Amino acid sequence: MAQAVKKVVNKVPALVGAALTYSKPRLATFWHYARVELVPPSPAEIPKAIEAVKGLIRSYQTGRLGQTTVKDAIRNGLVTTEVLMWFYIGECIGKGGIVGYDV
Amino acid sequence: MMMMMMMMMMMMIIIIIIIIIIIIIIIIIVIIIISCSAKSPILHCFKGEKNYFRFDRKSHPSFNMVPPVAVSPLIKTARWSALLLGVIYGKQRFDYLKPIAEEERRVEEAEKKAREEQERIYKQLSEANSDTILK
Numbered sequence: 001m002a003q004a005v006k007k008v009v010n011k012v013p014a015l016v017g018a019a020l021t022y023s024k025p026r027l028a029t030f031w032h033y034a035r036v037e038l039v040p041p042s043p044a045e046i047p048k049a050i051e052a053v054k055g056l057i058r059s060y061q062t063g064r065l066g067q068t069t070v071k072d073a074i075r076n077g078l079v080t081t082e083v084l085m086w087f088y089i090g091e092c093i094g095k096g097g098i099v100g101y102d103v
Numbered sequence: 104m105m106m107m108m109m110m111m112m113m114m115m116i117i118i119i120i121i122i123i124i125i126i127i128i129i130i131i132i133v134i135i136i137i138s139c140s141a142k143s144p145i146l147h148c149f150k151g152e153k154n155y156f157r158f159d160r161k162s163h164p165s166f167n168m169v170p171p172v173a174v175s176p177l178i179k180t181a182r183w184s185a186l187l188l189g190v191i192y193g194k195q196r197f198d199y200l201k202p203i204a205e206e207e208r209r210v211e212e213a214e215k216k217a218r219e220e221q222e223r224i225y226k227q228l229s230e231a232n233s234d235t236i237l238k
Contacts, residue, residue, distance in 0.1 A: 049181070083181045
């Protein structure tokens with residue numbers, strides 16, 4: 001029993017080192033993309049977002065929205081779905097658990 | 104009484120998990136410190152030649168891969184406001200559901216007690232009334 005524990009404890013640094021070498025480049029890639037794509041909007045960008053919403057409403061009123069191609073519509077639908085999924089991630093954070101409410 | 108014991112057990116389990124996590128973090132920090140020292144034979148793969156496991160920035164895929172896309176501000180605001188709304192909604196719903204669940208648990212406990220009491224009385228009565236010669 002003591003031998004087995006000693007063997008495991010001797011392997012832990014190597015395992016952790018291997019985990020570090022594996023994860024460092026991948027974390028760097030993730031950070032490389034996340035730094036540009038996943039940042040929250042700076043206060044200067046919020047008026048631009050409101051402008052874009054107004055543009056959307058206007059395009060719906062003028063009927064230009066009916067002229068989007070199917071490819072564009074699918075792409076926009078996927079992006080909308082992704083934005084809506086962030087709501088559920090927020091809900092998981094707010095309720096303190098992944099599945100169900102821990103009451 | 105049982106609930107107190109269960110809560111104490113949960114607290115102990117949480118404390119043990121926290122201690123294990125702290126130990127793992129300390130081990131990782133120690134390994135990083137060891138790897139920074141030049142005379143360590145075990146982890147020489149972190150230092151040394153360029154073409155070993157050395158993390159070489161220019162050959163990293165992120166320099167040869169697609170540049171990150173410039174997300175439109177509308178999508179960014181929508182995403183993060185959806186996240187915020189989700190957190191608020193989750194917290195509010197949790198606070199709404201918690202007292203209801205506690206009430207239900209209390210009612211269930213009381214009913215269970217009443218039921219067990221009934222069963223006990225029934226058993227006692229049936230034992231007293233069972234009058235057989237096969238005692």
